[in-house]
Amino acid sequence: MKLNKTYEAKNFEADIYQLWEKSEAFRPSGQGQPYSIVMPPPNANGSLHVGHALFVAVEDILTRYHRMNGRDTAWIPGADHAGFETWVVFERALEAEGKSRFDYSRDELYEMTWNFVADSRGGMEKQLRALGASCDWKSLVFTLDPKVVEIVYATFKKMWDDGLIYRGERIVNYCTHHHTSFADIEVVFREEQGHLWEIKYLVDGDSLVEYITVATTRPETMLGDEAIAVHPDDEKYKNLVGRSVILPIVGKKIPIIADDAVELGFGTGAVKITPAHDPLDFQIGQRHGLPITKVIDEDGRMTNVPEEFMGLEAGEACQKVVERLRQEGSLGKVEKFTHQVPHCYKCGSVIQPLVKDQWFVAVEKLASNAKKALQQGKIRFVPAHKGDELIRYFDELRDWNISRQIPWGIPIPAFQNVDNPDDWIFNADVDKEYIEVDGRRYRRDDDTFDTWFSSGQWPFIVTDYLADGELKRFYPNAVMETGMDILRPWVARMIMLGLYVTGEVPFREVYLHGIVNDEHNQKMSKSKGNVIDPIDTVAEYGSDALRLGLVSARSAAQAQAFSPDKVIAGRNFCNKLWNMARFVEGQVANETNKQTGAVTFGDPLFAQKLTFVADSDKSGSFETDKGRKVSKSDHSSLTVYDHWVLSKLQHLTNELDKLIKDYRFAEAAETLYHTVWDEVADWYIEAAKQGSGVLEFVLETVLKLAHPFAPFVTETIWTTLHDDDSLLIGQQWNREFDFNPKLARDFEKIKQLVTAVRNTAENLDGGEQTLIYHDSKLVADHENLIKNLANLENLFPMENPSGLRIAGHIQAWLAADKAKIAAYKAKISAKIDEADNLAENLEKRLSSASYVKNAPKHLVKETRTQLAETEKLIKSLTEELEGLE
RNA sequence: GAAUCGCUAGCUCAGUUGGCCAGAGCGCCUCGUUUACACCGAGGAGGUCGGGGGUUCGAGCCCCUCGCGAUUCACCA
Numbered sequence: 032m033k034l035n036k037t038y039e040a041k042n043f044e045a046d047i048y049q050l051w052e053k054s055e056a057f058r059p060s061g062q063g064q065p066y067s068i069v070m071p072p073p074n075a076n077g078s079l080h081v082g083h084a085l086f087v088a089v090e091d092i093l094t095r096y097h098r099m100n101g102r103d104t105a106w107i108p109g110a111d112h113a114g115f116e117t118w119v120v121f122e123r124a125l126e127a128e129g130k131s132r133f134d135y136s137r138d139e140l141y142e143m144t145w146n147f148v149a150d151s152r153g154g155m156e157k158q159l160r161a162l163g164a165s166c167d168w169k170s171l172v173f174t175l176d177p178k179v180v181e182i183v184y185a186t187f188k189k190m191w192d193d194g195l196i197y198r199g200e201r202i203v204n205y206c207t208h209h210h211t212s213f214a215d216i217e218v219v220f221r222e223e224q225g226h227l228w229e230i231k232y233l234v235d236g237d238s239l240v241e242y243i244t245v246a247t248t249r250p251e252t253m254l255g256d257e258a259i260a261v262h263p264d265d266e267k268y269k270n271l272v273g274r275s276v277i278l279p280i281v282g283k284k285i286p287i288i289a290d291d292a293v294e295l296g297f298g299t300g301a302v303k304i305t306p307a308h309d310p311l312d313f314q315i316g317q318r319h320g321l322p323i324t325k326v327i328d329e330d331g332r333m334t335n336v337p338e339e340f341m342g343l344e345a346g347e348a349c350q351k352v353v354e355r356l357r358q359e360g361s362l363g364k365v366e367k368f369t370h371q372v373p374h375c376y377k378c379g380s381v382i383q384p385l386v387k388d389q390w391f392v393a394v395e396k397l398a399s400n401a402k403k404a405l406q407q408g409k410i411r412f413v414p415a416h417k418g419d420e421l422i423r424y425f426d427e428l429r430d431w432n433i434s435r436q437i438p439w440g441i442p443i444p445a446f447q448n449v450d451n452p453d454d455w456i457f458n459a460d461v462d463k464e465y466i467e468v469d470g471r472r473y474r475r476d477d478d479t480f481d482t483w484f485s486s487g488q489w490p491f492i493v494t495d496y497l498a499d500g501e502l503k504r505f506y507p508n509a510v511m512e513t514g515m516d517i518l519r520p521w522v523a524r525m526i527m528l529g530l531y532v533t534g535e536v537p538f539r540e541v542y543l544h545g546i547v548n549d550e551h552n553q554k555m556s557k558s559k560g561n562v563i564d565p566i567d568t569v570a571e572y573g574s575d576a577l578r579l580g581l582v583s584a585r586s587a588a589q590a591q592a593f594s595p596d597k598v599i600a601g602r603n604f605c606n607k608l609w610n611m612a613r614f615v616e617g618q619v620a621n622e623t624n625k626q627t628g629a630v631t632f633g634d635p636l637f638a639q640k641l642t643f644v645a646d647s648d649k650s651g652s653f654e655t656d657k658g659r660k661v662s663k664s665d666h667s668s669l670t671v672y673d674h675w676v677l678s679k680l681q682h683l684t685n686e687l688d689k690l691i692k693d694y695r696f697a698e699a700a701e702t703l704y705h706t707v708w709d710e711v712a713d714w715y716i717e718a719a720k721q722g723s724g725v726l727e728f729v730l731e732t733v734l735k736l737a738h739p740f741a742p743f744v745t746e747t748i749w750t751t752l753h754d755d756d757s758l759l760i761g762q763q764w765n766r767e768f769d770f771n772p773k774l775a776r777d778f779e780k781i782k783q784l785v786t787a788v789r790n791t792a793e794n795l796d797g798g799e800q801t802l803i804y805h806d807s808k809l810v811a812d813h814e815n816l817i818k819n820l821a822n823l824e825n826l827f828p829m830e831n832p833s834g835l836r837i838a839g840h841i842q843a844w845l846a847a848d849k850a851k852i853a854a855y856k857a858k859i860s861a862k863i864d865e866a867d868n869l870a871e872n873l874e875k876r877l878s879s880a881s882y883v884k885n886a887p888k889h890l891v892k893e894t895r896t897q898l899a900e901t902e903k904l905i906k907s908l909t910e911e912l913e914g915l916e
Numbered sequence: 917g918a919a920u921c922g923c924u925a926g927c928u929c930a931g932u933u934g935g936c937c938a939g940a941g942c943g944c945c946u947c948g949u950u951u952a953c954a955c956c957g958a959g960g961a962g963g964u965c966g967g968g969g970g971u972u973c974g975a976g977c978c979c980c981u982c983g984c985g986a987u988u989c990a991c992c993a
Contacts (some may be wrong), residue, residue: 037955038952038955241934247993260993297993303993309993415918416920519989528981550927551928552985582943586928590922592927592928594941594942603953613951658961693932695930697929697940698931790961868937872937881973890936893936
């Protein structure tokens with residue numbers, strides 16, 4: 032045998048992937064019921080982290096499983112231009128060259144970024160291949176592909192026509208470093224130490240000197256104050272409402288207004304209102320028709336303020352304003368204050384709330400339709416509570432700002448009349464900066480779409496659903512598998528936009544995986560230096576091992592640690608499969624050798640195999656199809672362990688069906704692992720050393736069942752053992768196994784006997800063991816098998832046996848001398864105690880009238896049986912003990 | 917401040933509508949050179965399921981409460 036003793040993943044994986052890809056096995060078959068998954072597109076020029084490896088594992092298991100069970104399967108990959116993410120990287124590179132975005136036009140920047148991305152593209156796809164992703168590369172879509180833009184524009188137009196798009200001045204979250212606005216969801220709040228400053232505003236009019244005191248964390252914004260607000264029911268200020276105060280420093284008169292948004296009894300009860308720089312103030316300003324004075328510009332500098340403050344950064348202005356207030360005597364108490372401050376999630380700059388003219392999506396109708404669909408159960412969520420979370424989210428969702436001030440993205444197809452700022456028209460001719468329509472001149476909007484606006488349409492875009500394309504049958508998708516961290520920004524938007532554009536939910540089910548933390552359950556981050564690169568793990572342990580390791584220590588939507596031990600267990604499992612195959616190979620070689628004298632497998636190295644397969648050379652003499660179908664007429668030639676292993680494979684198949692349907696990947700992987708290892712390898716293969724009629728069939732079945740979980744090693748074995756050009760990826764699972772349950776049970780009895788013998792033998796000093804039995808046809812019929820499995824020196828029947836009685840129904844004794852027997856007594860006593868305890872428990876349960884009355888009948892019956900068996904066991908153990916004395 | 921999730925063996929985690937003396941991987945202990953595999957085989961130790969209370973014939977699972985951790989949301993001047 033020339034194959035290595037251990038499976039070295041790195042020697043095979045790349046070649047195997049190439050085989051798959053060349054064979055077009057990833058393409059939809061066109062046969063059977065459609066099953067589709069749309070891949071959450073990874074960043075086109077980024078590299079994958081271990082979280083990606085988890086999604087690949089999960090989506091690939093689903094895809095391969097359904098492919099091998101007769102479904103017409105499409106896993107559609109994508110690449111994301113990742114608007115802001117990529118822009119940040121690009122701009123950093125630009126700055127490193129001493130250049131700035133302001134040195135170029137928008138079109139130039141777009142082209143430069145395009146080239147930048149093109150240069151560093153492809154790494155992500157390579158990594159997906161290394162992870163074994165069986166996705167249909169031919170249907171890959173890049174988020175800036177013309178067809179994407181086309182559909183996004185059509186949707187924008189439709190929404191425009193339906194009145195769901197509006198342009199308006201609103202407070203937006205603005206990063207003065209990146210010069211773009213953000214959605215609410217993109218802002219991170221961090222706790223900061225600051226001050227709470229009290230400012231006194233002189234009430235205008237009366238000769239009486241009267242002040243209203245307000246508190247603020249940002250005194251510099253007072254320069255843009257337009258009102259003082261109090262609660263309408265606040266007795267303290269009731270008579271002041273409608274009057275004015277003098278704005279310190281600036282000297283202008285601003286009104287005192289009443290508004291419910293002011294919390295009664297909080298602080299001084301009065302609030303300064305700066306409509307241009309605070310979301311709540313903006314709302315209050317809208318309600319009261321207050322003017323909007325912007326005092327901070329998009330660079331974060333002061334504007335529209337008295338000369339001495341002009342151009343100062345907000346922070347500096349704060350100091351200076353406080354200083355001036357103090358001089359004027361308008362400054363009240365100053366206290367230390369801890370509060371949450373919004374930051375840019377990328378650069379950490381403080382987010383400035385600014386009033387900007389932007390495009391908004393009116394979400395109310397979209398959100399209520401989405402909510403209705405969820406309430407009607409049109410989408411199944413795993414875990415289910417995430418669906419409830421989305422329902423709540425749809426309730427509180429606010430209008431969605433889709434304008435971004437970065438060049439890297441899909442340009443917004445809207446043009447503004449140069450002579451009339453309120454005249455906006457839709458036009459997709461975004462290559463031109465100016466267009467003329469009906470004799471009027473229009474200028475293109477400089478902004479691009481929020482990437483979630485386009486990716487929110489992903490499921491129907493990539494399936495060409497609207498264009499009646501080839502993949503149309505794959506919409507709605509069978510399942511959306513993605514991270515729980517993008518439930519709101521992505522999943523929620525896909526549901527809203529999918530329903531709006533296609534009238535259908537975009538997917539039937541949503542499975543959310545959790546974050547992969549490091550092995551100490553700490554969140555991975557570059558700054559902590561604890562990031563695990565999946566490709567390193569693949570290089571060390573193999574892609575299958577990583578996949579098994581990731582999937583097995585994990586449940587849905589749960590942030591959990593990465594467990595290297597589970598990866599090692601996965602690696603060991605692959606090696607187990609490998610060695611089972613080596614054994615089968617050897618057995619079959621012997622057979623074939625006897626018949627033909629030829630052995631062809633095993634010795635070609637894998638590289639040769641590749642050529643072999645590519646040439647479709649069918650001259651090989653290895654016939655693995657033998658035993659594929661076990662017909663009833665074959666039963667006579669099958670052994671008890673053949674029947675037994677077939678029953679185990681049937682059970683495993685059924686279990687995997689059930690578990691995968693419920694997205695219980697950890698349990699599925701574990702069930703596979705233990706059936707293959709603890710049943711097939713430890714018992715069947717051992718027994719099969721006596722010969723078996725289904726050896727190859729069992730191996731093939733195991734390979735098929737394991738394939739979705741460990742695709743590389745199973746395919747490597749398959750192609751190595753097959754001289755035709757068949758690939759495992761394209762095989763169908765065996766669904767019905769023909770076995771005799773009674774014979775299967777016979778082996779189960781033998782297995783129990785063997786276990787009990789080993790158990791007892793363990794308590795002896797070792798050495799050669801002799802088993803004596805009485806009146807058992809089963810043992811008599813399988814003497815050799817039992818001898819080998821239990822590692823016995825002798826096995827024979829006897830009329831009046833003696834020695835150590837083996838626990839169980841079969842009457843058998845291990846031969847032992849007096850010394851050994853004495854050592855064994857203690858163990859028997861312990862066992863009796865244990866059984867006594869159990870019996871006592873069971874009796875207690877049965878003596879409770881309410882248990883017998885209320886518990887399901889089968890349970891009561893089971894308890895009775897168990898009690899009877901336990902009592903029998905106690906009796907036989909006691910007899911055994913007495914027999915020893 | 918609110919919501920959600922979690923707290924099970926030394927470590928990382930399973931445990932589906934409450935029902936076999938609570939499971940896995942790795943680690944640990946004992947033994948083993950049976951020619952598929954030491955990335956192995958056989959046997960074994962180890963848990964009052966975060967604390968307390970309740971419902972039930974029966975609770976790791978349901979309810980209440982407290983503690984600890986994570987995540988998300990909202991931000992009050």
